[in-house]
Amino acid sequence: MADIALVLKGGTVVDERGSRQADVAIDTDGAIAAVESSIDTSARVLDCGGCIVGPGLVDLHTHLREPGREEAETIETGSRAAALGGYTAVVAMPNTEPAIDSAAVVRDVLEHGAKALCQVLPAAAITVGREGKQLVPMAELAALGVRIFTDDGNGVQDSRLMRRALEYASALGITLAQHCEDEGLSHGGHMHEGEWSSRLGIPGIPAEAEELMVARDIVLGRLTGAPVHFLHMSTAGSVELIRQAKSRGLRVTAEAAPHHFTLTHAEVASYDPVFKFNPPIRGDEDVAAVKAGLADGTIDAIATDHAPHAQEVKEAPFDEAPCGMLGLETALSLAISQLGLPIDRVLALMSWQPARIAGIQAPGVVAGAAASLCVIDPTAQWTVDPSRLASRSRNTPYAGRAMTGRARHTIYRGEPVVIDGEAQR
């Protein structure tokens, strides 16, 4: 049996099995050696007093930008931001340049990911170049370990193609994830269509542009029997459609992003493109519906949609600026402080439920499991300072905002990659 390398002392262990006061011993092979009420040790100790020791967080929706947009983020910098946010695994979205649509690019991302501060799970595109025309070699990519396929950034517009993709995928044990946007309806829009877009004179994207594709893919999922995952759900109508689909036993899962449960379209009155998102931040009733969906299990996961953009491209006119914000380092705090959910529900939404959707083993804090853990100080007070974020970009709408709760230590395969909120490499 391998020697003990590290002991997490004095915390409350929380995982799918429940909650208990326990110390966690981690061996030199990076596995959990013991979870016991008190472990005496001469090995290195990390203080976890007052903290929650949970399984590592899993992000279903991270834009690492590599290859192609390394000025905005790299696999290394993005994985450091992830580790600081408590994540031990992230799904790397395929809208890179080139897109992750071939074995060569998948291998490249896996190779860089092997050196990262967390597990990097490449998602692949559904169609070549994310152009919505021709299917990628799904079986070949699935054999390399790809479990999520998505054209994220674009929805698959062609219903027949989407049907074929789902049918083909159903034999491979993979999940197609949809960015739901009917481009006929969203055409030319830059923010949520409604009171604020009307007042601000910015072309709007109606909620129905998302809901139309959610509805379509629910019925295509029913037709084909394939699982469908819905990315970044942002409208009350979408949440309701998914609730109905689940009540009928359909194989659908869904995620929501922190900006969709913390920000509304009123923020756009500043014309600051840091508030530009796709799907856009919407109305109060949509925020309430997303929160309710997270609380009642309609939405399975909180996913960041971490979308780094270089400062110069975000300082463009609102119409011209790219969409999205940094999410990895603020998601946990926002989930803890804004949802009013107990910590085990927050962990379900951020750890084991997304792990299952990503097709990896649901992490637990038990002897024998890989030691990929997140130690959370649920009462830590801190202020978001963009210049101190690990990401290569600075586009956070929460600059200067006081936050409650933070990842204190992150252990990835036995290695303490974050100690007391500081990245170790």
Added chain:
Amino acid sequence: MTALKHLLSIADLGPGGLEDLLDLTDSFVEVSERRIPKVPTLRGKTVVSLFYEESTRTRLSFESAAKRLSADTMNFTVGTSSVKKGESLRDTVTTIEAMGVDAIVVRHASAGVPWQVAQWVGASVINAGDGWHEHPTQAILDCYTIRQRLGSLVDRHIAIVGDVKHSRVARSDVQAFTALGATVTLVAPPTLLPPSLVGWPVTVSHDLDDVLPKVDVVYVLRMQRERMTESLLPSLREYTSTYGLTAERARKLSQHALVMHPGPMNRGVEIAAEVADLPSSVITRQVANGVAVRMAVLFRLLGSGMELAHG
């Protein structure tokens, strides 16, 4: 009133600020009628026009206003500038400011750009039209023109007819007209109205014939031809027959009612040629007042502490 740094929105002014600018405009109308229509008020100040969108009339109106106040003017034309070489908005604005300017007059096809520019520079910023959002100096000159002809806007009923959805003029006019006590009715097909009118102090009608006899002013918006390609209307012909201010329709207006248009007009589409030339049409008056209004705005922003020289 408190010193005004920028003019980005009609909302920046409030009713008091708006009345103040209208009163100030009276003085500049007087200046404009002199044999040499020029005062030394802003000598040594530099006003740059930064137009990312073609607009000969608004640009000329601002330049003329600045020159009559003896300010130096610079003209940044996007077509011949480094913008074509991929320079960012922020870099362009920073470069212009480094040349030493006191006011930047901005027109851009994207809503909100004047707000962004105002955050980046120390100079005063004047919004000369941002996307579909606002065009405050147009609204001030519209108010001035109505006041000139009807005495006051209080309890006047104004119909704004046409493509409100895509109109920065309408967004500013609604705020300005209502701030000065007028009632506003928007008259347009549903496809040319904003998706939401929550918070807009207006009523809506789809029946121009019903509205015309009741109003003191009919304000006709420009109908852009590209709206046809966006399936917003079946045809221009149908638009003209339902919402165009034809000669026949114009006869439904009461004796004192004014016909207005922000220009440039599509004669025969939203307004009949003969209606545009009626005595009740104040469209040319609007253009003339535009220079005096912009003089008042420049004076208010750049001439703080200065007395306006009379005589």
